[in-house]
Amino acid sequence: MHRIHRRVNHGPKMVTFYHDIEQDSDRAAVPDATSEQCRQIVKEFLHIENKLGVPVTYNVVGKFFQQQPELIEWITHSDQEIAFHSYNHQQDWKPEYFADEVVSCRNVSSLPCGYRSPRSQWNQTTLETLWKYGFTWNAESIRETLLRHDPHKEPYFIYEGLVRLPISADDWPIYTGRITAKEWVGQFSDLLRARSYVAIGTHDCVASLDPEVRLGAWEELLQVALKNDTLRVTFGEAAEIFRRSARATSLASPNN
Numbered sequence: 001m002h003r004i005h006r007r008v009n010h011g012p013k014m015v016t017f018y019h020d021i022e023q024d025s026d027r028a029a030v031p032d033a034t035s036e037q038c039r040q041i042v043k044e045f046l047h048i049e050n051k052l053g054v055p056v057t058y059n060v061v062g063k064f065f066q067q068q069p070e071l072i073e074w075i076t077h078s079d080q081e082i083a084f085h086s087y088n089h090q091q092d093w094k095p096e097y098f099a100d101e102v103v104s105c106r107n108v109s110s111l112p113c114g115y116r117s118p119r120s121q122w123n124q125t126t127l128e129t130l131w132k133y134g135f136t137w138n139a140e141s142i143r144e145t146l147l148r149h150d151p152h153k154e155p156y157f158i159y160e161g162l163v164r165l166p167i168s169a170d171d172w173p174i175y176t177g178r179i180t181a182k183e184w185v186g187q188f189s190d191l192l193r194a195r196s197y198v199a200i201g202t203h204d205c206v207a208s209l210d211p212e213v214r215l216g217a218w219e220e221l222l223q224v225a226l227k228n229d230t231l232r233v234t235f236g237e238a239a240e241i242f243r244r245s246a247r248a249t250s251l252a253s254p255n256n
Contacts, residue, residue, distance in 0.1 A: 012231040013192055016238050018057040018201035019045060025061050025089035033205035039071060041208045046078045048219045056080050057235045059116040062087035062105040081234035083114035093118045099129040106133040113137065114235050127159035137239035139165040139199065154197045155242035163239040171202040181217035188221050192228055
């Protein structure tokens with residue numbers, strides 16, 4: 001897939017697009033989603049993104065690495081980044097699972113360097129385990145981290161060298177009926193004006209319930225980013241840009 005790389009010092013807004021690939025793992029949240037419909041949505045996502053040449057991060061439930069290796073191949077062969085979205089994505093997601101889920105993910109693959117928690121629910125043990133097992137970035141929702149008095153809207157170090165990528169918005173409000181798909185695209189435009197870094201994404205299970213409308217909104221979202229001359233990066237690329245910036249700032253400090 002052709003990618004356009006721009007120099008960071010030109011100062012474009014930086015955008016990360018992502019998908020949480022859950023299928024029907026959490027039927028308590030999205031009871032009508034089916035595995036086959038979600039697999040088809042992944043194919044449609046990849047088709048749109050390859051057509052437009054936009055890099056995207058796929059946060060995939062870890063058990064699919066063993067159960068559906070062809071799904072993983074679709075994503076990696078399209079040159080998209082793949083990360084973990086827990087191992088099981090249990091319906092009763094709770095702190096007792098957090099660290100073990102990270103370990104289970106690493107046991108099935110050494111490839112992903114990033115991790116996203118179900119429902120953005122994590123604790124200090126999650127971070128410690130991620131760093132111990134070689135993960136370099138973690139992406140969670142701002143609306144959840146704010147409950148922990150976390151005001152960050154840009155990448156930052158959350159534990160040792162682990163970079164947190166704060167998520168700005170997802171498609172859950174569309175599923176719950178709080179906003180329309182058109183309003184969601186408008187929300188993205190507002191975020192681009194307000195922030196230097198925007199991370200926005202979807203759930204395969206949500207998109208599968210109204211594919212024509214939601215795939216159309218996704219393509220429109222990508223088109224908005226292209227028209228606004230943004231720097232489009234995966235979570236992993238955003239984390240590395242932040243690391244380089246942090247190193248440069250450290251070297252430039254009078255104390256060094």
